[in-house]
Amino acid sequence: MRHVISCLVENHFGVLASVSGLFSARGFNIDSLAVGETEDPSVSRMTIVAKGDDGVLDQIIKQLNRLVDVIKVFDLAEENRITRELVLAKIDAPPSIRSEVIQVVNTFRAKIVAVGPKIVTIEITGTESKIDAMLELLHPYGIKEVVRTGLVAVSRSPEGNKASIKGKKVAKKTVKKKAAKKKVRKKKLVRK
Amino acid sequence: MKMTGAQILVECLKREGVDVIFGYPGGAILPVFDALYDADINLVLVRHEQGAAHMADGVGRATGKPGVVLATSGPGATNLVTGLGTAYMDSAPMVAITGQVRSYLIGNDAFQEADVVGITRPVTKHNYLIKDVKDIARITREAFHIAQTGRPGPVLIDFPIDISQHVTEFVYPKKVSIRGYNPPKAGAPQNIDEAVALINKSKKPVLYVGHGAIVSNASKELKTFAKKANIPVTTTLLGLGAFPETDPLSLKMLGMHGTYYANHAVQECDLLIALGARFDDRVTGKVSEFATKSKKIHVDIDPSAISKNVQADCFVIGDAKAVLKEMTKKVKKLKTGPWLKKLSDWKKNHPLRYTQGEKEKLKAQYVIDEITKRCSRGTIVTTEVGQHQMWTAQFWNFDKPRTNITSGGLGTMGFGFPAAIGACFTQPGKDVWCVAGDGSIQMNMQELATAVDHNLPVKVAILDNQYLGMVRQWQEIFYDKRYSYSHIPGPDFVKFAEAFGALGLRATKKSEVPGVIKKAQAHKGPVFIHFAVKKEDNVYPMVPAGKSNSEMIEGMA
Numbered sequence: 057m058r059h060v061i062s063c064l065v066e067n068h069f070g071v072l073a074s075v076s077g078l079f080s081a082r083g084f085n086i087d088s089l090a091v092g093e094t095e096d097p098s099v100s101r102m103t104i105v106a107k108g109d110d111g112v113l114d115q116i117i118k119q120l121n122r123l124v125d126v127i128k129v130f131d132l133a134e135e136n137r138i139t140r141e142l143v144l145a146k147i148d149a150p151p152s153i154r155s156e157v158i159q160v161v162n163t164f165r166a167k168i169v170a171v172g173p174k175i176v177t178i179e180i181t182g183t184e185s186k187i188d189a190m191l192e193l194l195h196p197y198g199i200k201e202v203v204r205t206g207l208v209a210v211s212r213s214p215e216g217n218k219a220s221i222k223g224k225k226v227a228k229k230t231v232k233k234k235a236a237k238k239k240v241r242k243k244k245l246v247r248k
Numbered sequence: 249m250k251m252t253g254a255q256i257l258v259e260c261l262k263r264e265g266v267d268v269i270f271g272y273p274g275g276a277i278l279p280v281f282d283a284l285y286d287a288d289i290n291l292v293l294v295r296h297e298q299g300a301a302h303m304a305d306g307v308g309r310a311t312g313k314p315g316v317v318l319a320t321s322g323p324g325a326t327n328l329v330t331g332l333g334t335a336y337m338d339s340a341p342m343v344a345i346t347g348q349v350r351s352y353l354i355g356n357d358a359f360q361e362a363d364v365v366g367i368t369r370p371v372t373k374h375n376y377l378i379k380d381v382k383d384i385a386r387i388t389r390e391a392f393h394i395a396q397t398g399r400p401g402p403v404l405i406d407f408p409i410d411i412s413q414h415v416t417e418f419v420y421p422k423k424v425s426i427r428g429y430n431p432p433k434a435g436a437p438q439n440i441d442e443a444v445a446l447i448n449k450s451k452k453p454v455l456y457v458g459h460g461a462i463v464s465n466a467s468k469e470l471k472t473f474a475k476k477a478n479i480p481v482t483t484t485l486l487g488l489g490a491f492p493e494t495d496p497l498s499l500k501m502l503g504m505h506g507t508y509y510a511n512h513a514v515q516e517c518d519l520l521i522a523l524g525a526r527f528d529d530r531v532t533g534k535v536s537e538f539a540t541k542s543k544k545i546h547v548d549i550d551p552s553a554i555s556k557n558v559q560a561d562c563f564v565i566g567d568a569k570a571v572l573k574e575m576t577k578k579v580k581k582l583k584t585g586p587w588l589k590k591l592s593d594w595k596k597n598h599p600l601r602y603t604q605g606e607k608e609k610l611k612a613q614y615v616i617d618e619i620t621k622r623c624s625r626g627t628i629v630t631t632e633v634g635q636h637q638m639w640t641a642q643f644w645n646f647d648k649p650r651t652n653i654t655s656g657g658l659g660t661m662g663f664g665f666p667a668a669i670g671a672c673f674t675q676p677g678k679d680v681w682c683v684a685g686d687g688s689i690q691m692n693m694q695e696l697a698t699a700v701d702h703n704l705p706v707k708v709a710i711l712d713n714q715y716l717g718m719v720r721q722w723q724e725i726f727y728d729k730r731y732s733y734s735h736i737p738g739p740d741f742v743k744f745a746e747a748f749g750a751l752g753l754r755a756t757k758k759s760e761v762p763g764v765i766k767k768a769q770a771h772k773g774p775v776f777i778h779f780a781v782k783k784e785d786n787v788y789p790m791v792p793a794g795k796s797n798s799e800m801i802e803g804m805a
Contacts, residue, residue: 066428070365070377077369111555118552124374124394127428 058087059106059113060137060209063120064127067093067100071125075102078123084108084116088206099127103208132209139209142181144169145191148198149176157197164190175200253381253412254279257345258287260388263420266316268292268307268673270300274320275360276347279412281318292673292702295694297324299666301331302692304342306670309653310628312463314341314395314403315670321347322360325406326367330660332402333371337657338486339459341400343391344372351379351408364406373401381414386421393424398431399550400463432549435566435574442562443521443545444578450519450543452587453479456502456531459486459656460524460548461568462649467491469572470523477579480591482510484525485641486656492647499591500600503531504791505638508598511789511797513591514539522546524568527557528657537796547571598802600642606758609782612711613639616683618761619709620644622769626651628671629681632664632688635717638787640683662691665708669695672704679705679769686712686738696748699774707768707775710741713783721786745776756780 065071072091079086087105094101106116113131120129149157154176161168161178164186170177180187184207191199251259257280261269269291273281284291294300297319304315319325325346335342349358365377374394376387384407391403447453461470467490474481474497481491482499493500502510514520520542525531532538535557546553546560547568554563564571604614616639620629629644630653631637637654646652653671655663668682689710699706720734742752751771753764761779768775788803 070369073366074369081370115552115556118554118556122550122552124426124429 057107057109057113059108059116060132060139060207061104061106061113061116061120061129062132062209062211063102063104063129064094065091065100065102066125066127067098068125071100072102074123074125075104075120078119079106079116082115082119084112088204090206090208103206105207130211132211136212137209138212139183139207140181141184141187141207142179142205143187143191144177144179144203145194146175146177146200146202147194148174148200150174153197157194160190160193166190249418250415251418252279252283253378253384253407253414253416254283256381256384256416256418257388257407257412258283258289259418260385260420261289261316262287264388264392265313269316269318270294270303270670271318272297272300272320272324274322274324274347276321276349276409277318277324277345277407278347279409280345280347280407291318292698294666294698296692297327298331298662299669299692299695299698301328301342301344302334302660302663302666303670303695304344305331305335305340305663306630306653306667307674308335308341308400309338309667310650310671310674312341312396312400312465312650314343314392314400317342317344319344319346320360321349321364321409322362324360325364326362328404329368329371330658330662332368332404334655334658334660334663335402336371336373338655339399339401339463341396342402343395344402344404346404346406347412348377348406348408350410352410354408364404368404371402372404375404375406377406378408378411381411381416384411385419389421389424390426394426394429398429399460432551432565433567433570435547435564435571437574439562439564440571440574441578443547443564444575446519446543446545446562447477447479447521447575448580448582451583452517453477453519453521453582453584454499454513454517454542455479455481456484456514456520456522456525457481457487457490458484458523458525461487461490462524464524464549464568465649466524466569466572467649469569469576471495473572473576473579476576477582478584478588479521479582480513480584480588482506482513484528484531484656485654486652487525488641488652489646489649493645494647496592497588499595501641502797503528504533504793505642505787505789506531507600507642508789508800508802509591509594511791511800512594515541515796515798517542520544522548522560523572524548526553529557530656532557532797533791533799534794534796537798604758608758610756610758610761610779611785612636612713612779612781613643614758615709615711615755615761615779615781616640616643619681619683619765622762622765623679623681627679627681628653628668628675629683630654630664630668630671631682632684632691633659633661633718634685634688635721635785635787636683636685636688636711638718644683661688665689665706666692666695668706668708669699669704672699672702672706677705679707682706682708684708684710685717686710686714686741687716687736689741690736690738693744696745696750696774696776700749703773705772705774707777709777709779711779711781712738712741713781713785714738715783717785718787720784724784724786725790725792741776741778745774750774750776752776752778754778754780
């Protein structure tokens, strides 16, 4: 079974190595891993797709939580998540069959981002199944190169899993600083 | 006050209550050594960094506060890996500080450079590379906090030499707050109620106690709980001493070389209460056939240990001491009379035993028996790894916590002797014993120089059978007696000890044993006692690897 795990981690060097080291040491299978900054620059979000049964998922989540650099771990259940992936693909598309390729691209609402004499580069975003379906259709024409980002996902829950939930202290400081500045300005005006 | 990075580090160590560091100098760590020259903290100069790591480990296990290691970059740091792994596997608190090349040279294959953070990541609870002199105080505080809280473990700080020479204002952080690290304290009340409900219903319960009970300093609460509810107690290798083995409720150690009655109790019980233990494969044997007749309650401070190897029917995540206190309030005295009678019959009919005739070759078990009889209660004993380690677990009198210092998880030969040296510093003037095999002692015996240097009362009983005993035993039982490279000649240990300036003693007959033990205890410094023991002897009982605990081989006396 595939699981999508989203975790908030400290935005330090070495955290990616910790997580991948953990997975390799414990023998967990990673299908994909995507990581990037969140609304709080000191926190990154990692989206991991891993294979295994419930017992394995349980251990993955617990072992991730054990890492000091991991702040919070969310298991995104299948019914409760929105997933997206981005793919850039170079397709063999000599002028004779180019219009066919463009038809497929349009059907999937993908974009053509570069055109050459023999190659067309397309960008597809969507769920994994949409991407897999499109690549399968393009396969007969000749796929020269494919680059996939790996899944990112959010839960469907309205509150969201905010990075700044734990980083409240950071937010408060900036608010206080701004208020202090305002006070100083006001005083100066009055004196004048 | 303006200080250099090195001075800040030393000041922080002082504020953490560190009074001894084990270390070895080198280029990248010179500024720290210079700062130590004027400081109140004493550095114990070792002869191999691995020895320093094991000494710090000994301190951590004996006191619960992290032992501290200081080594240089490159080979100094890589020499710590085994020591870090030993502490990591047994959840022992330790803080290791390694020098590192200048920060702008990192990644350049500089002289004595190694990616220490990368190399030690799998064997530390957490590690740091200092990038700014302003971070040193915070990182040191965090490192000590992480090392000794929750499930303890080793933490490493990599310290580039240029940063150790930068100057800044010393600001000591008032508190530690790490948003990704919040170890639990008390157990959740509803889980405790669930656990107690299960306990109050059971007729054949067993308490399975591990290192966690000792880390949590929960011996008193454990005794109160077990006696109130009338539940028998078995401990793991690292749990020895958590519960007094002289108590009638004690089943002694369980597992691969545990007692017959402990293993059968676990296999026959209807409720297994795991307290600070992790269902290690040395304990469970074949997992699918382990304690199949029982429900399991798992009390642990580390959520990832729960249901990792064996499914828990009820779990309580929390500190053992706090959880036991709560459970004791609500637990009733159980009707375990018939169960305890059955266990006591097993104890009578299947005791641990050996023979030692007057003319018979000296037996390791006899030597261990004689030593422990003559040691005061609460004497710390460390062991190396192998048959002697198992015999010590079986025959030494353990009734106080933090007196058994042995490498369980990693099984590191060469750990015991330096760990005993480290333990000497935690109780000045009191004897620390080390039971070693002739193979193991050769791994780190250079540290005898350290022991003599500080005139430590460390007494090493070398049980010499001229073999790597445990390996030979397995080769005898599973490999048709094909003793492939398990015969290991050694030096004259008495002459070796004397060459270092220590006392060397020897016993080859039963009649000589009491005398050498007395002489060793009377001598005020380090002693090596060479006991020439029976060459081929096996540790029994034994559960062969991969078999269930019910298929225990009892062996002959």
